[in-house]
Amino acid sequence: DTEVTQTPKHLVMGMTNKKSLKCEQHMGHRAMYWYKQKAKKPPELMFVYSYEKLSINESVPSRFSPECPNSSLLNLHLHALQPEDSALYLCASSQFPGVTGELFFGEGSRLTVL
Amino acid sequence: DAKTTQPPSMDCAEGRAANLPCNHSTISGNEYVYWYRQIHSQGPQYIIHGLKNNETNEMASLIITEDRKSSTLILPHATLRDTAVYYCIELDHSGGSNYKLTFGKGTLLTVNP
Numbered sequence: 001d002t003e004v005t006q007t008p009k010h011l012v013m014g015m016t017n018k019k020s021l022k023c024e025q026h027m028g029h030r031a032m033y034w035y036k037q038k039a040k041k042p043p044e045l046m047f048v049y050s051y052e053k054l055s056i057n058e059s060v061p062s063r064f065s066p067e068c069p070n071s072s073l074l075n076l077h078l079h080a081l082q083p084e085d086s087a088l089y090l091c092a093s094s095q096f097p098g099v100t101g102e103l104f105f106g107e108g109s110r111l112t113v114l
Numbered sequence: 115d116a117k118t119t120q121p122p123s124m125d126c127a128e129g130r131a132a133n134l135p136c137n138h139s140t141i142s143g144n145e146y147v148y149w150y151r152q153i154h155s156q157g158p159q160y161i162i163h164g165l166k167n168n169e170t171n172e173m174a175s176l177i178i179t180e181d182r183k184s185s186t187l188i189l190p191h192a193t194l195r196d197t198a199v200y201y202c203i204e205l206d207h208s209g210g211s212n213y214k215l216t217f218g219k220g221t222l223l224t225v226n227p
Contacts, residue, residue: 004157033215042199042201042217042218042219042220043152045215045216090158092157092158099207101148101163101203101207101215102148102163103158103160105157105159106157107156
C-alpha cells in the first residue's frame, strides 16, 4: 500500500465553522506533512511532524491546528477560517524524517471558505 | 524561498524526448536535486533525485552537470499523460530545521499529439 489517503476530497465551510481534514498512511512512514496550494501556485509547506511530534511550523496562523494522534494519522483542525484560506490542502508522508526527500502525496482536500 | 530557476513552460511532441532544464547555481555540497511533477488536480509525485552522478529510473533520467550548477530531467518518450508542472527542488540532506521540501514555480510541460 503506497497510498496517502485524504478525506474529505471537498469541503465547504463558513467562517464560524469548525471542521477537520484527515490524512492516513499505512506505509510505516514516520514523517508527515501538510502543504497548502492556492490556484496556479506551487505547494507551500505548513507543518512537519517527525515521529508524531511537531518539528516545523511555518508560521501558520493559529486558526489551523495540526494533530498527529499516531504514526498513521494526521489531522488538520480548522476554525474561524477566512475566505482567503480557500485552497487545496495536501498531506504527504516520508519514510524517515531528515533522511529522504521522497514524499508521497495524497490527492488533497479542496477547501472553500464562504 | 525556492533557489532553483526553471522556464515557466515548454512544449514537447508526443513520443519525443522531453528535456526539462533547471538552474541551481547556489547549490551546496549537502544539497540533492529532486524532481517532482504535479498533474492537474492531483498531488505532487516524486520522480527522481541525485547528488552529482546521473541517475535513471523507470520514469526518467537526471543529468547533473559536473559543477552541479544545473541539471536536466529527461522523459525519454513523452506521452500525453506526462503533461504536468515539473518542479526542480534543492534539498539539504544534513537535516535540521532546513530540511524542508520547498517548491518553486516549476515548468508546465505540455505534450502535444
